Amino acid sequence: MRGFVKTITAITLVSTLSINRPTIALKGNKMLVKEYFELEIANRPYKYQTKLNMVRCLKKLELWDMEYETLTPAICWERIDGIINQNVKRTYAGYVRNVFNYGRNQIPVVMSESKIYDLPSQEDLHKVIESSKYRFYLFLCMYAGLRIGEACAVVPQQVKKEGLNYFLHVDRAFSQDGKSFGSPKTVGKVMIPEWLALEILGMKEEQYWKKGMPTKLITTACMSLGTKNKKRVIRINPHMLRHWFATDMARRNVPPNVMMKQMRHKNVQTTMAIYSQVNNADLVSSLPTRYVEEVNVSNVVNLF
16 A cells, blocks of 8 residues: 555656656656657657757757756756857757757747848859759749758649749748658748749759758759859858848838748748848948038139
8 A cells, every 4th residue: 555655656746847848758767868859759740850950959969868867957058058159049949948848938039140141243143053053943042032942842833824923832842861851941822033934844854853862962062163263252052042032122122021922931020130131232322421511612713
């Protein structure tokens, strides 16, 4: 009877301690974080790429091989707070909260910083992109605002003509390692230029991106673009082209709600604060001119 009471007490204690943490099946054994991840996280309805990013986060923070029971929010936050890049810090804080069911009072929300790119001119971008064997996918990033995994997943069936205009329905994407093919980060319909629509519609099946091919091949290939005599002239990457897509619309005074729709964002703040980039040239053009008092010059010439 006493043993039975002790068992009930132990179960009650475990349940009480588990209010803010998931219940672990293996009681009494030392479980590592990576084992906990396989038990608790692997079956959660996260996207494939999200799970890969979570594993990468835990390894970068050196939590992957730690004993789960010794882990605390303080330990996690100490590791996160040591990250210099503010956007990476924000992302990792979110992953740790989700993985370990920590609250925002335990792992604070980190403010992000807009990524500022040195955006080349449209002409320079075309020269660089045309020299790449991945030009088609890079132009999809530049003129349709696609992320690289979405660009690699594009097939003719996604293009529809409505009246005189062409639309691309973005509803699929490859993961970075190319092993997973599923829904994109954001689903939506984007109007695209006719020349780009015709290129997509003209694709042959042998031109489709194959499952298992990492989309990072394109990102890596971009590192060698725009070079001359081993001296880099223009730096580009697929996501920078998405920023160019948004910034170009802003400079052409496209209404914010239209930009939001083209970017497939849920709110206009994301579009304007993160993707619509302001650079030094924009700041210079915003400066007011100094008032200079006009001086009247007499037509009479003093000869003496």
